[in-house]
Amino acid sequence: MNCPKCHSSKFVKNGHTHYGKQRFRCQHCGRQFVNNPSRQPISQDKRDLIDKLLKERLALAAIARVAEVSERWLQDYVNQKYYLTPKEAKITEKKRGRLILEIDEMWSFVGSKRNKVWIWLAIDSLTHKLSVFKKRDRDRAAARKLWDSLPPVYRQCATCYTDFWEAYQGILPTKRHQAVGKETGQTNHIERFNNTLRQRVGRLVRKSLSFSKKFQNHLGAIWDFIHYYKASLQH
Template identity: 25%
Template sequence: MCSISIQIKCPHCHNSKVVKNGKKTTGRQNFLCKNCGKQFQAEYLYQGADPSMKAQLQSSLLHGSGIRDCYKIFGISPKTTLRFILEQGEKIKITPRQKKYKKVQIDELYSFVNQKGKKVWVFYVYAPETKEILAVTMGKRTKKQLRYLMTQLKCLDIEIEFYCTDAFKSFKEVLPYYQHIIGKSFTKDIEGINTLIRSKIARFHRRTTKFSKKLKYQWHLFKIFVFYFNELPSYI
């Protein structure tokens, strides 16, 4: 006779220091990772609870798939996908890599929420020297929204020498004139990031038919994109 042994590894940290930790109500064995302290099962009845499935789900959302696309591909409910977006987005905090930046670029792009005619604008700050997004807001295309973006920058406690933008009127009214550089030639980098965002997130495609029903889902998904753009650029 021969025996077959299977080594169980934690799907969260991939460590092999795993012990049995009781059974679920379904009768399936539950495991506990001694390294990261998280519980898991070797096999899940519902695919949406599998950590490896969540990693694939996240990758799909950041590579042009919509909520319904994920439902059809992975066989999970739309509610599971939306809950995943909220949980991941709430954990994310943008942290700058430096304390001082010579030039940053500010621009805006739009998407839709609920219906084609309801535009929602994203204002964000991009630092080309470190290739990171420093701050982002989402809402109406107004001076108030732009001021909120500048407040976010101040809260980061960083020093910025110059702000580069296009000729949008609100930029001239809100940004300090002695630090403000205007011209499309100075915003080429952030224009390229706009194109990247539109290609990666389904809700930002120019001719999309995929809309978020609520602003909070679009906001948290964009935060997830910013995190992986900053921390793991090769992932994007």
């Protein structure tokens, strides 16, 4: 018997597991292990499969069944993954010229529908690349933070198309802001991306049992898909 991590043969007994099996501790690297474990470590291939399934509209219980892992292990894995997911996106600086932004906000919730959370989005309609992604309340202060987070070239040059939500009034430049309806087609790209989010992220489905109980996981799941979406556009 050797240590499964460093393969050292120097180890000592170190108590028992919850199931009564003898546990050992490696004197070289400190790894704790048992002889002939009934549960094998989750392979990297299975972790890669889980990462792909997390970007589909599936509940964690469904992913656990498909990947054949325990729900407890999967929840711990997801918690750590979403905690480490970057909560911002790098915005490529653009030269002055014809710039068009489509801005919208999308409703979601955490824990219960009484705890509303709004997702604020701005997308460059010419390149179809997501420019800004923010998560705030649905008020004028949130619209101001979204606008201030844009690169200066967008704030100075871009024509902005939004819906008729009053929070945009007084925040976006009057001469370059146009409030339009969906029938005009001027907000098609942002509306389509909103639909993509709801189709691919189960936590955003309006009537869903896959909703988040923790704000950190709710935010992490959305950002995880955002990074995947931006990478797919580059390819």
